[in-house]
Amino acid sequence: MKFKKLYSLASIIALAGVLCLGAMPAHAARIRVVATLTDLADFARAVGGDLVEVKSLATGVEDTHGVPMKPSFVPMMNRADLLVLIGFDCEHAFLPALMEASKNPRIQVNKPGYVDCSRGIMPRDVPKSTDHSEGDVHPYGNPHYTLDPVLAKTAINNIYTALVAFAPQHKAEFTRNRDAYLAQLNAKIAEWEKAVRPIRGTKFVSYHEHWPYFAERFGLNYFGTIEVKPGVDPTARHIQELVTSMKAEHVPVVVREPQFPEKVPKRIAEQTGATMITLPIMPGGVPHTETYIKMMDYIVQTMVKAVQNRK
Numbered sequence: 001m002k003f004k005k006l007y008s009l010a011s012i013i014a015l016a017g018v019l020c021l022g023a024m025p026a027h028a029a030r031i032r033v034v035a036t037l038t039d040l041a042d043f044a045r046a047v048g049g050d051l052v053e054v055k056s057l058a059t060g061v062e063d064t065h066g067v068p069m070k071p072s073f074v075p076m077m078n079r080a081d082l083l084v085l086i087g088f089d090c091e092h093a094f095l096p097a098l099m100e101a102s103k104n105p106r107i108q109v110n111k112p113g114y115v116d117c118s119r120g121i122m123p124r125d126v127p128k129s130t131d132h133s134e135g136d137v138h139p140y141g142n143p144h145y146t147l148d149p150v151l152a153k154t155a156i157n158n159i160y161t162a163l164v165a166f167a168p169q170h171k172a173e174f175t176r177n178r179d180a181y182l183a184q185l186n187a188k189i190a191e192w193e194k195a196v197r198p199i200r201g202t203k204f205v206s207y208h209e210h211w212p213y214f215a216e217r218f219g220l221n222y223f224g225t226i227e228v229k230p231g232v233d234p235t236a237r238h239i240q241e242l243v244t245s246m247k248a249e250h251v252p253v254v255v256r257e258p259q260f261p262e263k264v265p266k267r268i269a270e271q272t273g274a275t276m277i278t279l280p281i282m283p284g285g286v287p288h289t290e291t292y293i294k295m296m297d298y299i300v301q302t303m304v305k306a307v308q309n310r311k
Contacts, residue, residue, distance in 0.1 A: 031082065031163065034083050036067070037064055039155075040159070042283055042292045047181065051167065064086070064143070077104055078104050082163070085117065086117055087117055089140050117154070121154055123143075124141055144213060150189060153185065160178045199303070201219065203249060203251040204254070210281050211255065223245075224242060226242065226265060243272055246272040247272050252310055253275055256278050279298075279302060280295055
């Protein structure tokens with residue numbers, strides 16, 4: 001599935017004209033935050049508390065690289081005080097044109113309302129080449145760092161810093177909220193690391209390269225992807241080569257992200273004797289994962305159960 005720029009600027013500007021009528025609303029009592037993805041929205045709610053109104057462009061079931069456009073997005077962006085994004089060019093297929101169409105000066109690049117949560121993150125897998133023959137590569141590195149809960153703390157602190165800069169009079173409340181959430185998250189990280197310890201070193205494959213940060217954090221072995229290259233659907237030859245190497249290396253788990261069809265991952269699992277599991281990449285990706293912590297609970301518990309049930 002090749003990631004493409006989904007919307008023309010002209011079409012979005014036309015939509016903006018219909019929905020927004022060119023008006024910029026007055027500053028609201030609550031800080032209006034628009035997050036591109038649901039994990040960032042959850043972080044913003046945790047830090048902002050009652051002082052923020054948070055909207056997410058994604059619902060959790062979409063591909064993070066290509067969230068489908070909705071008519072509500074333009075007025076939502078137009079009213080935003082802060083725009084919170086993953087960064088590393090993750091949202092390249094939909095966000096730049098949407099930002100331009102909204103014509104909101106507060107949330108443009110390099111403005112205080114533009115909150116790039118990747119600041120301070122050391123990216124993995126920065127490509128040596130951005131040639132299209134290598135697939136839909138991310139020139140700034142793999143953007144799926146929030147699947148490592150330790151790195152997610154950097155995103156949380158970036159949101160905190162932006163909220164304090166926007167409303168310094170509420171710094172004490174933002175600080176209390178952030179510290180309480182980080183304390184909860186730190187306790188869960190210790191719990192997750194303990195749960196995964198018995199399966200450290202386990203090899204697994206996934207459809208897309210969502211999992212290198214997660215694998216490194218928890219000591220798992222990320223064996224490869226079902227995609228030939230990022231954004232490039234698997235060929236018959238690639239599938240056969242993957243099946244052969246998985247059998248040789250006794251890879252026990254195939255991860256299917258809900259954004260991708262089940263057919264190919266299921267077939268690979270059947271041919272290799274591996275267990276297929278479906279893991280979300282954002283809160284809301286599967287039922288009962290409405291928050292970031294619930295999502296990580298689900299991911300860890302499902303992975304551990306899949307491996308231990310094979311023994």
